Amino acid sequence: MSGTTETFQLSLAAAEAYESMFVPAIFGEWAPHLVQAAGVAPGQAVLDVACGTGVVAREAADRMGGRGRVVGLDLNQGMLAVARRLRPDIEWRQGDAAELPFDAGSFDVVLCQAALMFFPDRAGALREMARVAAEGGTVAVQVWDRLEAQPGYQPFFDVVARHAGEEAVDLWSAYWALGDLELVAALFEAAGMEVAATSTRQGAVRSASADELVRTEVEATPLGERIGPDGYDRLLEDARAALRPFVTADGRVEMPIRGHLVVARA
Ligand SMILES: C[S@@+](CC[C@H](N)C(=O)[O-])C[C@H]1O[C@@H](n2cnc3c(N)ncnc32)[C@H](O)[C@@H]1O
8 A cells, every 4th residue: 555755854953953852842752652552561672663863762772671672773864873872772773664674573562653654655564563573562653643633733734735835735744644543453454463452642742932843843854955944934924823822821832732552463
């Protein structure tokens, strides 16, 4: 089954911004939930597919307290350079989710956070995750809910679509492309796995200000290379209005974001 042409590739500078801005704003909060849902425990072998700067792998390693093996894999060398700088004790590998460079049955747990939507062949990637998982092992994936279920991102998306062009729309559409849990279950089935549990939770996007959140969404994502200075200024002005309902009395942004955790047995 085909997926997307959007693969969320970043420069080293953008990968640094991803870690310092985007991870604390959004992704950090989800890592403990994914690791917990997957039942990561000391002594296991754990793979984090499309690890980015490594927030999930770090969480798994911390939970395992130095007992076991954690590997983070990503396509992007910039992301991996940041991951390696932060945690040289974890094994970081460059590779493609479509063709994981590991033997069958190598891992007790395979994790993948906020990335399945960026793989051109999503069922194929899940098949690879199932292959490298041990028999009876766990494959656990986090994806975002549908755009219509995102009270903050829906109006924000409209602003991005208005000002940042078609490539930006492709990127922002990919974020929400796996919000339908039935579709996700069908992908797992196509990969030869049965979903054991799903949960949907609401997290929060946290930022020091509306301007800071817009800066994060531009500088720490591929959007940065797809929008000129004029487009950025126009986007910022309209985004301030769209984000106003989520600005607190002291100027911070706290905006809900919904996502799914999907756990399957290999
Ligand atoms: C939004 S980031 C999520 C990163 C990380 N899992 C997190 O929670 O912060 C998406 C990641 O998917 C990676 N990616 C995209 N396509 C990939 C592929 N085919 N194989 C491996 N990684 C891929 C990108 O390089 C990027 O690091």
